[in-house]
Amino acid sequence: MSSPSPGTATPAPAPEVSDMLCFSIYAAGHAFTQLYRPLLDKLGLTYPQYLVMVTLWNRDGQNVKELGKTLFLDSSTLTPLLKRLDAAGLITRTRNPRDEREVLLRLTPAGQALKGEAAEIMRCVAAAVGQDGQTIDTLRAAIDTIRDRLHAQRKA
Amino acid sequence: MSSPSPGTATPAPAPEVSDMLCFSIYAAGHAFTQLYRPLLDKLGLTYPQYLVMVTLWNRDGQNVKELGKTLFLDSSTLTPLLKRLDAAGLITRTRNPRDEREVLLRLTPAGQALKGEAAEIMRCVAAAVGQDGQTIDTLRAAIDTIRDRLHAQRKA
DNA sequence: CTCGATTCAATTGAGCGCAAATCACAGGAG
DNA sequence: CTCCTGTGATTTGCGCTCAATTGAATCGAG
Numbered sequence: 001m002s003s004p005s006p007g008t009a010t011p012a013p014a015p016e017v018s019d020m021l022c023f024s025i026y027a028a029g030h031a032f033t034q035l036y037r038p039l040l041d042k043l044g045l046t047y048p049q050y051l052v053m054v055t056l057w058n059r060d061g062q063n064v065k066e067l068g069k070t071l072f073l074d075s076s077t078l079t080p081l082l083k084r085l086d087a088a089g090l091i092t093r094t095r096n097p098r099d100e101r102e103v104l105l106r107l108t109p110a111g112q113a114l115k116g117e118a119a120e121i122m123r124c125v126a127a128a129v130g131q132d133g134q135t136i137d138t139l140r141a142a143i144d145t146i147r148d149r150l151h152a153q154r155k156a
Numbered sequence: 157m158s159s160p161s162p163g164t165a166t167p168a169p170a171p172e173v174s175d176m177l178c179f180s181i182y183a184a185g186h187a188f189t190q191l192y193r194p195l196l197d198k199l200g201l202t203y204p205q206y207l208v209m210v211t212l213w214n215r216d217g218q219n220v221k222e223l224g225k226t227l228f229l230d231s232s233t234l235t236p237l238l239k240r241l242d243a244a245g246l247i248t249r250t251r252n253p254r255d256e257r258e259v260l261l262r263l264t265p266a267g268q269a270l271k272g273e274a275a276e277i278m279r280c281v282a283a284a285v286g287q288d289g290q291t292i293d294t295l296r297a298a299i300d301t302i303r304d305r306l307h308a309q310r311k312a
Numbered sequence: 313c314t315c316g317a318t319t320c321a322a323t324t325g326a327g328c329g330c331a332a333a334t335c336a337c338a339g340g341a342g
Numbered sequence: 343c344t345c346c347t348g349t350g351a352t353t354t355g356c357g358c359t360c361a362a363t364t365g366a367a368t369c370g371a372g
Contacts, residue, residue, distance in 0.1 A: 015278065016214050017207050017226065021285065021292050022188040024299040026207070027228045029185040030359080031306040032178040037360085048328060051173050051182070058172050065350060070173065072183050075351055077329050084327085101337050101350040122171065128309040129177065129302055136177050139298050143180040146285055146295075150187040153284040186329075193330090204358060221320065231321050233359050240357085257320040257367050 025143070035128055039121045043114055049085060050118075052078070056091065056107055057115045063102040072151075090114065181299070191284055195277045199270055205241060206274075208234070212247065212263055213271045219258040228307075246270065 017023040036047045045053065055070050056062070064075050064082070071078075082105065085091045090111035096102040129136065173179040192203045201209065211226050212218070220231050220238070227234075238261065241247045246267035252258040285292065 014214050015210065017210050018300075019296075020210075021296050021299075022192070022281065023207060024296045024303070025181055025185050025188060028299050028303040028306075029181050030228060031303045032181060034360085035306045035309060036178070046327065051179060054171065054173050054176075058170050063350080072186060073328095074330060076331080076353080079352055081328075099338070099350085103351065125178065128306055130305050131302065135298075139295070139302075140175075140177050140180045142291075142295050143177075143184050143299075144174075146287065147180070147184040147187045149286050150184075150191045150284055153191060189329085202357065219320080220322095229358095230360060232323075232361085235322055237358075255320085255368070259321065 021146075032125075035125065036121075039124055043117055043121075044088060045114075048073075048077075049081060050121075052081065052085065053090065053111065053114060054118070056105060056111070057118070060107050061104055063096065063104055065102070067105065085111075177302075188281075191281065192277075195280055199273055199277075200244060201270075204229075204233075205237060206277075208237065208241065209246065209267065209270060210274070212261060212267070213274070216263050217260055219252065219260055221258070223261060241267075 033047045036050065040047060040050050043050075051071055052067065055067055064078055067073075068075055068078055082091065082093060082103075086093050089108055092106045092108060093103050094106070096104050131139075189203045192206065196203060196206050199206075207227055208223065211223055220234055223229075224231060224234055238247065238249055238259075242249050245264055248262045248264060249259050250262070252260050287295075
């Protein structure tokens with residue numbers, strides 16, 4: 001008697017992926033990546049590389065650990081990605097003389113210069129999303145709340 | 157004079173990743189994957205493999221194209237994934253005798269049997285998300301709307 | 313029936329993401 | 343100073359994701 005529909009002819013609820021919040025987020029993430037691809041191709045960046053650049057544009061000179069904390073990414077993901085940005089001439093990677101364990105990430109002039117181009121991309125994405133700022137902020141807050149709850153679960 | 161804040165001391169708005177909806181979705185997606193990992197390890201599945209199984213539990217005997225349409229994934233992603241599910245004894249992959257281009261995907265008894273274990277996982281995930289069904293449905297609808305808009309943009 | 317276009321799956325190459333193991337450095341206890 | 347522990351980054355191995363290409367089968371025009 002624990003079923004919501006009591007007795008007759010409901011063989012199984014049969015959940016579909018389209019009913020699952022995790023799948024909505026999964027699919028929307030891919031859709032964003034594919035939206036960004038042609039826009040970022042002009043800058044020679046991938047979507048995760050772009051997120052790294054946005055973070056560095058806000059605070060230059062952080063180390064890998066701090067960057068990873070902001071993006072929720074592991075150093076084993078970031079190290080090869082940062083090497084590619086380095087090879088592309090957008091950042092430099094130097095050990096901190098005060099603590100040789102840390103690698104400091106600094107934008108090159110070329111890396112700084114890309115910031116100007118990014119504004120145009122943000123406008124394109126906002127247009128593609130096609131929702132007002134209020135709606136987006138509310139949605140974002142709801143998603144972040146869930147993310148934080150999932151991360152908290154991780155420790156428990 | 158094109159700046160929104162007219163004259164004084166606003167050097168740059170400096171958008172951060174935490175202000176970007178795309179990043180919220182990106183990070184939440186990873187959080188879900190990490191929540192699922194220990195749960196699915198018991199079944200020997202990865203998260204994308206689990207989504208495939210959920211889809212096949214709902215409709216057995218589809219081909220790769222149809223599966224990809226549901227999950228928004230390409231055959232180049234699915235082919236190796238399906239080979240792993242085949243190697244694990246959860247599905248079979250056979251050419252459609254009516255049209256030899258298609259590969260039909262069918263659950264094995266072992267693949268069917270996993271469906272029972274999945275209910276428990278869904279309960280764990282729902283508990284971790286910790287929101288009522290109404291809230292989740294609203295959130296999911298909003299995300300799906302944006303996803304559809306992004307996909308539509310793709311064609312234009 | 314033959315030719316050309318289309319469709320479905322598979323393959324290839326590059327990059328992302330994470331767990332686990334490794335290496336180097338820093339800092340404290342003795 | 344030496345050992346031990348902890349931390350930051352890298353390496354390795356596996357799987358996912360997609361663009362581009364290939365190969366095989368189907369279908370339609372003539």
